[in-house]
Amino acid sequence: MAHLTPPQVVGFTKRAVEDYEGFWEDAAIAAMDDIYWFKEWDTVLDWDYPTFKWFTGGLTNMCYSCVDYKVEQGLGMKAAFIAEDGDTGVIRTITYSQLLEMVKQYAAALRGLGVKKGDRVAIYMPMGVEAAVIMLSCARIGAIHMAIFAGFSPGAVVDRLSLTGAEYVFAQDAGSRRGKPVPLKVMVDDAIDLLEDEKQIKTVVVLKSGLADVNMKEGRDITWDEFLAKAEGQSPDVTPMESDAPLFVMPTSGTTAKPKVTVQRHGGYQVYIYSMAKWIYNLRPEDVWFCTSDIGWIVGHSYNVYGPLLVGCTSILYSGTPDYPKPDMWWDLIDRNKATGLWFSPTGIRGLRRLGIENALKHDLSSVERVLCAGELLNPAAWEWLQNDVFGGAVPVIDHMWQTETGGPIIGNPYGIAIMPIKPGSAATPVPGLITDVVDANDGHSCEPGEKGVLVIKKPFPGLTSTLWGDPDRYKADYWETKDGTKGMYYAGDSAGIDEDGYIWFYGRADEVIKIAAHRIGTVEIESSLVSHPAVIEAGVSGVPDDLRGEVASAFVVLSKEYKPSDELKKELITHVRQTMGPIVVIGDIHFVNMLPKTKSGKIMRRVMKALLTGNDLGDLSTVEEEASVEEIREATQKMQDAA
DSSP states (O other), X not given: OOTTSOHHHHXXXXXXXXXXXXXXXXXXXXXXXTSOEEEOOSEEEEEETTEEEEEETOEEOHHIIIIIHHHHTTOTTSEEEEEEETTTOOEEEEXXXXXXXXXHHHHHHHHHHTOOTTOEEXXXXXXXXXXXXXXXXXXXXXXXXXXXXXXXXXXXXXXXXXXXXXXXXXXXXXXXXXXXXXXXXXXXXXXXXXXXXXXXXXXXXXXXXXXXXXXXXXXXXXXXXHHHHTTTTOOOOOOOEETTSEEEEEEOOOSSSSOOEEEEEHHHHHHHHHHHHHHTSOOOTTOEEEEOOOTTSHHHIIIIIIHHHHXXXXXXXXXXXXXXXXXTHHHHHHHHHTOOEXXXXXXXXXXXXXXXXXXXXXXXXXXXXXXXXXXXXXXXXXXXXXXIIITTTSSOEEXXXXXXGGSSEEEEOOTTTOOOOOOTTOOBEEOTTOOEEEEOTTTOOBOOTTOOEEEEEXXXXXXSOOSBTTOHHHHIIIIISSSGGGXXXXXXXXXXXXXXXXXXXXXXXGGGOEEETTEEEOHHHHHHHHHTSTTEEEEEEEEEEETTTEEEEEEEEEEOTTOOOOHHHHHHHHXXXXXXXXXXOOEEEEEEOSOOOBBTTSOBOHHHHHHHHHTOOOOOOTTBSOHHHHHHHHHHHHHHHHHO
């Protein structure tokens, strides 16, 4: 299996297998050029199934490593953040020295507000400098931050406030999306009204952008200037944190049900995301890095804010959409800032493709050295468009896979060590340091090439959440004892296969696999087949009951602008799937829609499609990006049922 794997990567993997703790201690030592320890650790790994601690006895602080240490290393005049608001056109550049002054002021103000080590602080703000500085400043004093995607409904916000017991909220009066105000402060107020105990929230700090007038509740709400004034007489100093002390909590994105609250810690998380920044992304201090995620998601934490700062490069923080007020917003930003590295979600790539390649080709993209993609499977057709049509094969477009729970990548092409051949549709191999397998969920045997199983990780690693906030029993049940064949291993929940070269191929969530006449077919496989047709930009597939075959596939398809819905096209697509996947794949129907239901992080909510198709309860819809997408699916399924 190793003949495609470069010797450097083989060496990393061999070291991890032979001496797992030694491998990660070596990684932590190698990271000391950029990660500061006030006191080095006594023990590398304390593993008490299913919980664990990394680098125990050590004292560190994420903020100090990201900011103070970089200024000490002579990077003070270098740009840390370039923040752009696509809607307003406002651009700000913040150097590492300026960032240090801001985090000191904010840290002192947090102390003046009464925030203490271990307190939970919610951040409900658009992507921007202030939100990132609040994150860093909480880390500086030992408070635990929780960023909530700006635009989540009051129901989603109250879930997160309740689950974490947050007592402080930082919010903006309003955001802007495609020129329309998003009333953030109003949604915070509505969420607090839904809390069992409104007095849980001690203070709401409001940054006024002028986008909306807001009501300020006396005794609870204060302005940003009033917050900063509380810095007077307070210490701006950093608090050395135990390696296992919580840095932030991050609820899962909500593709399945109510969020689970993961926990990341100062020591292990620093070592892991730094190592992956080097090994997978090849981040360097000279990079201008543009990650299109948002701080409301784990990617935004790891590779918009913390990872780039640990490395000492420049990170672009972009607030807005790729197509407003013009359809080439991202390409223009890349061109103007001479970005060297990009991170896109597959949804983002498919959206750019739908907008038209002419938007990319009119810009100079020659500064770009590599593109990384994650969030969902990167369909081969989308990869082909970006790799060859946009970049002319000049730069690698690399898929990789991770989860909120893992903090950083777990499957990926080790570009920073030695790039492996790219197989479109595969996320490549386990990242260095992880002991993984694809196993049968029933009896736990390792799958051979061609067999389908589930991805498991056999040992904890520094980026993995070691519990769920306030719910350790659910953590054990959901991740370590889920299936008979996977007990004692971390259950990632993804259906997968492994090929003869050791590459991992994902077929969708394990509970989204369709069983057609005893054949297990992944929803992602069928979606990729549909997207490989030139008419299809995006597809969402779900299984529906069938008297003859047990289940058949039902597909929702978004067409490119050159094609129009028709019965002829529907037949053509069904034939295309049968030709590319074989006659075992039976599609009951195809529905043409303008958009698919997705979370606000861009993941297709297949459970919503399945619920509408089968007439079941939709569950929590608070994380849906566009409510109109759910109604469109509802109308399409109703027409199908009426016709039947």
